[in-house]
Each structure stands twice: as C-alpha cells, then as structure tokens.
Amino acid sequence: MPEKSIEHINFDELNKKAISQPLVSHIYTADPSAHVFDGKIYIYPSHDIDAGEAFDDLGSHFAMEDYHVLSMDSIDSKAVDNGLALHVKDVPWAKQQMWAPDANEKDGTYYLFFPAKAHDDIFRIGVATSTSPTGPFKAEPEAIKGSFSIDPAVFKDDDGSCFMYFGGLWGGQLQRWRTGEFNAAQPESPTAFLPEGDEPALLPYIAKMTDDLLEFDEKPKEIEIVDENGDLLLASDIDRRFFEAAWLHKHNGKYYFSYSTGDTHFICYGISDSPYGPFTYGGRILEPVVGWTSHHSVCNVEGKDYLFYHDSSLSKGVTHLRSVKVIEINYNEDGTIQTIEPYRD
Numbered sequence: 001m002p003e004k005s006i007e008h009i010n011f012d013e014l015n016k017k018a019i020s021q022p023l024v025s026h027i028y029t030a031d032p033s034a035h036v037f038d039g040k041i042y043i044y045p046s047h048d049i050d051a052g053e054a055f056d057d058l059g060s061h062f063a064m065e066d067y068h069v070l071s072m073d074s075i076d077s078k079a080v081d082n083g084l085a086l087h088v089k090d091v092p093w094a095k096q097q098m099w100a101p102d103a104n105e106k107d108g109t110y111y112l113f114f115p116a117k118a119h120d121d122i123f124r125i126g127v128a129t130s131t132s133p134t135g136p137f138k139a140e141p142e143a144i145k146g147s148f149s150i151d152p153a154v155f156k157d158d159d160g161s162c163f164m165y166f167g168g169l170w171g172g173q174l175q176r177w178r179t180g181e182f183n184a185a186q187p188e189s190p191t192a193f194l195p196e197g198d199e200p201a202l203l204p205y206i207a208k209m210t211d212d213l214l215e216f217d218e219k220p221k222e223i224e225i226v227d228e229n230g231d232l233l234l235a236s237d238i239d240r241r242f243f244e245a246a247w248l249h250k251h252n253g254k255y256y257f258s259y260s261t262g263d264t265h266f267i268c269y270g271i272s273d274s275p276y277g278p279f280t281y282g283g284r285i286l287e288p289v290v291g292w293t294s295h296h297s298v299c300n301v302e303g304k305d306y307l308f309y310h311d312s313s314l315s316k317g318v319t320h321l322r323s324v325k326v327i328e329i330n331y332n333e334d335g336t337i338q339t340i341e342p343y344r345d
C-alpha cells in the first residue's frame with residue numbers, strides 16, 4: 001500500500017496531542033472489535049507483528065499469525081492481554097494473514113469470526129468457538145460456506161438474529177468477486193477489476209447467520225450506501241465510498257453502518273431503518289490516524305457509545321504495527337455523529 005508520508009511527524013509531540021493512548025503497549029494490536037459480555041469489555045483485535053514481509057499494495061506485510069483477546073473491567077481500567085486465543089497453525093483451512101476478527105456470544109458459547117487466506121490464496125471467513133470469551137478458541141475444520149473477502153463483523157439484533165457484514169477492496173479481494181465467482185485473472189494489481197470512476201462503488205455484503213452461528217443462512221447480499229438523493233455512491237467518490245472495516249451498531253432504534261474509506265483514510269457511516277440498508281451516508285466518525293489503515297468498532301458501555309480504533313503512533317508510523325485505542329463518541333440531536341479528530345491542534 002502506498003505509505004502516507006511520516007517524515008515530517010515528530011512522534012513525541014504527536015503522542016502528546018493524541019486524544020487517547022494505546023490500551024496495551026507490550027504487543028501491537030489493531031482492528032479492534034469490542035463487545036460487552038456479562039458486564040465486562042472484551043476487545044477482539046488483530047495481533048500485528050513484523051514478519052519481515054515486503055510492503056506491497058496487497059497488504060502482504062500484514063502477515064499476522066494469531067489472535068489475543070483483550071479485556072477491561074470498566075472503560076477506565078487497564079486492559080489485560082489474555083494470551084493466545086487462536087493460531088493459524090490450528091486452523092485447518094487457513095494458510096496465512098489472520099486479519100481483522102470479530103466475536104459474538106450465544107447461549108454461553110463464544111464465537112470468533114476471522115478472515116484468512118486459504119491454501120488457494122483466496123480470502124475466506126472462518127469461525128472458532130470457546131466456552132470463554134477469551135478463548136482458547138477451536139476452529140471449525142472448514143471456512144464458512146459461501147464466504148469470501150475480509151473484515152467480518154457480526155451484529156446481534158434485539159430479537160437475537162445475527163448478521164455478518166464483510167468485505168474489503170484491494171488486498172481484501174472484493175473486486176475479484178463481481179460476478180459471484182472468484183476472478184483469478186492477472187494482473188495481481190490491487191486496483192485491477194475495480195469499477196470505473198463513474199460507475200457505482202463496490203458494496204459491502206451482509207448475510208444472516210444460522211441459529212448455531214457457524215454458517216450463512218442466506219446467500220450474501222450487497223448493502224447499498226446512498227447519498228442524500230438516494231443515489232449509490234460512485235467509485236470516484238473516494239472520500240465516502242466503502243473500502244473495508246465494516247461495523248454495525250444501533251442508536252435510538254436506527255442502524256448505523258460504519259466503515260473505512262481505505263486510501264482516503266476516513267471512518268464514515270450511513271444510517272438506515274433496516275440492518276440490510278440502504279444506508280444513507282451520514283458523515284465521518286474519525287479523521288485520518290497515523291498509519292495507512294483505519295479500522296474501528298462502536299461499543300455501548302453503560303449507556304455510552306465508545307469508538308475503539310487504532311493508529312501507528314507507538315511504532316512511530318509503521319503501518320503494520322498498530323495500537324488499539326478508545327474514545328467516547330457523541331451524537332448530535334439529529335442522530336448524526338460528531339466527527340472525532342484523533343490529535344488535538
């Protein structure tokens with residue numbers, strides 16, 4: 001991925017201006033998916049490492065191998081690293097790149113949902129289960145049937161129905177699935193097979209989960225993100241169109257679908273009356289952070305919504321060595337979200 005210039009950044013100054021600090025600093029963590037289970041906060045992040053892979057636009061340098069679950073007794077308490085939760089060597093179908101995970105709970109079983117490249121180099125999404133929110137998790141032998149691409153987020157609605165949101169461009173391969181089949185054609189370029197600028201942007205996907213949360217209960221459907229006129233966002237609208245990092249939360253009875261715009265580095269959102277959308281673009285939640293990627297979750301803790309996010313300030317700008325942070329989010333009276341600047345002026 002093309003790096004954002006970091007040469008001008010004084011990281012000591014930047015860290016003083018940061019609106020929050022890393023939740024843990026003994027390991028690098030990213031892509032935080034936060035949930036409250038039984039009154040305690042659990043964060044399911046990627047576990048960033050430097051595996052020595054060369055940087056490329058497909059994200060090969062994001063060569064993560066395992067997951068650790070973080071937990072916090074309250075929003076102000078110290079985060080605890082609960083150790084190894086799942087390693088790629090214990091996932092029969094997966095080869096490499098344990099990217100952004102999520103988790104959920106049903107009837108006392110905890111489910112870890114994660115993307116990885118399978119042995120044929122195609123990203124799929126798998127499930128692993130545990131009797132504890134912190135694992136260790138045991139992976140299912142196969143990936144979810146009909147799954148593809150990256151960044152699963154599993155939202156449980158008020159009636160207990162669970163929906164997976166997923167998808168990611170470039171290294172996440174979404175552009176290779178435009179016909180419903182994986183397009184293995186050359187070139188390797190992450191921007192090949194994308195729509196033209198005046199065509200609608202590629203869309204993320206949703207699928208209702210089966211009651212046991214191990215499979216899709218329906219063929220994944222595209223989620224429309226539209227502008228104030230009801231028109232789909234265009235591929236050229238790079239400040240607003242979906243790229244990766246899907247998340248769904250509810251506020252005052254409305255569904256908020258949030259996501260990263262990738263190469264423009266914003267976290268944006270749309271609002272709908274249905275978990276299936278269409279979502280009307282609502283604005284930005286988070287301005288760009290240090291590092292190429294931006295990835296987040298929104299979690300309600302004791303009545304307040306918090307944004308869990310990451311940046312690369314601790315590693316002094318190394319894009320694949322990120323740290324998870326948290327900050328409260330606030331809404332305006334009309335339901336729009338107040339945009340967060342990650343560093344004070």
Ligand code: FUB
Nearest residue numbers: 062099100244245293295
């Ligand atoms: O952590 C690897 C990838 O980087 C995630 O899957 C994307 O969302 C981006 O954060």
